[in-house]
């Protein structure tokens with residue numbers, strides 16, 4: 001562990017929350033992550049032949065070794081940064097695009113690819129919750145970039161959330177009490193409310209992880 005691995009949560013978030021500089025090198029990283037997304041979508045849809053599987057496994061192991069040789073401490077990583085209206089460089093959820101940011105309300109949209117499938121064309125419920133965690137966390141963070149953690153997040157699934165279709169999201173601050181921000185969110189497919197969530201985010205204190 002290096003000294004940079006042991007920053008407190010606020011210091012780490014301030015370092016990791018900075019927008020990633022746009023250089024040919026970081027652009028190449030963005031393109032690689034987009035290729036990984038494409039690969040994930042292809043993986044879940046294909047039943048390759050044994051020969052193809054052996055070939056792909058060998059290639060993947062080679063690429064994994066290349067990446068492992070370039071591993072850096074969390075604070076220096078590009079993964080998870082990005083920010084702005086195009087969302088972060090990450091693979092946990094579909095890419096979230098922020099359309100409107102107000103003091104107590106955010107509007108965003110996304111399209112979830114095949115990788116995020118649960119069953120029978122519906123998005124996996126854990127991914128729906130992860131989308132809310134990211135969006136509501138962004139809402140709690142606000143323009144000031146408060147560093148918060150999720151204390152609880154309750155998701156209600158009202159209708160199937162479809163893949164490969166535009167989904168609209170809205171997040172609101174319901175109330176604020178000291179370090180606590182109670183926020184809510186909705187996920188819509190057209191006129192259909194697919195899911196809604198209530199969450200509490202607590203602002204970290206210096207020294208908190």
Ligand SMILES: CCCCCCCCCCCCCCCC(=O)SCCNC(=O)CCNC(=O)[C@H](O)C(C)(C)COP(=O)(O)OP(=O)(O)OC[C@H]1O[C@@H](n2cnc3c(N)ncnc32)[C@H](O)[C@@H]1OP(=O)(O)O
Pocket residue numbers: 083084087088096097098108133134135137138141148149150151152178179180200202203204205208
């Ligand atoms: C579209 C988007 C594009 C992206 C664009 C980038 C945006 C960039 C932002 C990203 C945002 C990501 C957001 C992800 C965030 C995680 O996913 S974090 C990971 C999941 N969460 C965790 O691991 C948290 C684990 N829990 C903890 O660390 C601690 O319990 C907490 C939550 C920090 C609270 O601990 P604490 O600071 O010691 O607080 P504590 O004194 O116990 O309690 C403070 C108050 O909260 C209350 N409280 C605490 N926990 C609870 C609870 N579970 N239930 C009810 N009340 C509670 C207490 O009762 C107390 O209330 P009051 O006495 O003030 O009335």
